[in-house]
Amino acid sequence: MARGYNRLPLAAALLAAASSANAGISIPAGDWTLDIGGVVNAFYTSTKTSGSPASSNIGTGLLPNVLAVSGTTRQNDLDVTFVIAIDPGGYTNTGLGTALGQGAQENRQAFFTFGDKSWGTVKIGKDLGVFASDAILNDMTLLGVGDGGKGIGGSNATTTLGGIGGGYIYADWKEQIAYTTPNMNGFSATVAVTQAYNAVSFTNWNGAASAAAVALGQATGSYSASTGGSEPAFEGKISYDFAADAAKGHVWASGYSQKIQNILVQATTASAGSTTANVADIGATVNVAGFGLTGYYYNGQGVGIVSMLNSGLSQTGKKRDSDGGYVQATYVLPTATKIGVAYGESKLDADSTDVTFKGTKNERVTVGAYHPLTKHVNLVAEYNSEKTQATGSPETTTNTVSLGGILFF
């Protein structure tokens, strides 16, 4: 073993290299190496929400389908890359579950980077947000279904929710300018300015509540009309990777801050000034001898629940407190099948000035099995139970069983 690597794995590796490309389809093109990669997935979901009839659907999971073209080159002593992706969903877009739907599509990525290992990398364009990105990347439902199977076949959604809103806030796909340091013995950091969003409220995503909603007491929050005004959102993350004997791990912390300009009370459209929403998180994942354990926690003010700035402002425009997190345990069986169980919760507290809104909490339990049928095809089976408890309202439980598969190339 003087050469420093095992002969048998190397022999297998040489064979594999000779027989197939491993990640995507690489094409040399002048100065560039282009790569075409993607994901195709579909799941059968059976969902039962308390008080509603059961619903079965076939469609994409937490990921849409993906077709991505990327390129890498070295120019003027800089590493330069780009990614452009289109993301078709698997569901009808009629919103009614009727025939002749063409399916919805997202466009999640279009960015380029330049940099060097000596000083880091600059990213410009649209990609996954920085805050809470590791929360979703370590969620075992990322390539499964998680929550959201209910009735989604008749909606214009492209994906299910996975663990979003059941342990973390969605990192989302954002226009951004980001700088990431080089890897320094496992440490790295990212700072970014990202597109600022408007705040929205539960009952009317586009702004003021209707008169009918006001009459029903459903105008329970505030929204904004000028995003961050003259300021973008600010995001950052630090992380540390380690490997000690049989243990491998990843620890991270990230944060988000955005000014919310021109806040308007939902019921009256009266002005409520401006404020700044803040949130921070911390997480860790450790793997030893086939066992994996992940823990995550976030705490914020004004950021809301499920997606960023969703219902984070009270009926007088004040910030509501949010927190939540999840724990997840996985184990890889001798068949190479990964099994896992996760528990997560997301809470949104009422502000002292809230009258109608009393707070809400989502609790999620997921049990899943993920089997590598081939090196590029995974079969997935999941059970997900999501309980939503809005204070003062009846508890709602949604149970989803999903079976399907995902192919990546």
Place this chain on the structure above:
Amino acid sequence: MKLLMTALVLVLSGCAQLMNGQSQPVIVKDANLHIMYTTCNGAAEGWDTCATKAAKTCTNGYTVLEKAENANGGFRSLTFQCQK
């Protein structure tokens, strides 16, 4: 009875085929410099399996040259160099 036995054999052989999971391989990028490449894409593999494959491949340890991840698809790849 024959039909039942045939069905049983088919089911068992099908299950055996399905249960024979396949890992993503390690590929040699530069044999002279001992530079290797592997992926741990998807739901069944993760960064831990990339690290395990690197450790199994390099008996004297390894240095990570590049760790790449694309959230839009669960893609993860590790380029590493075996220590001599």
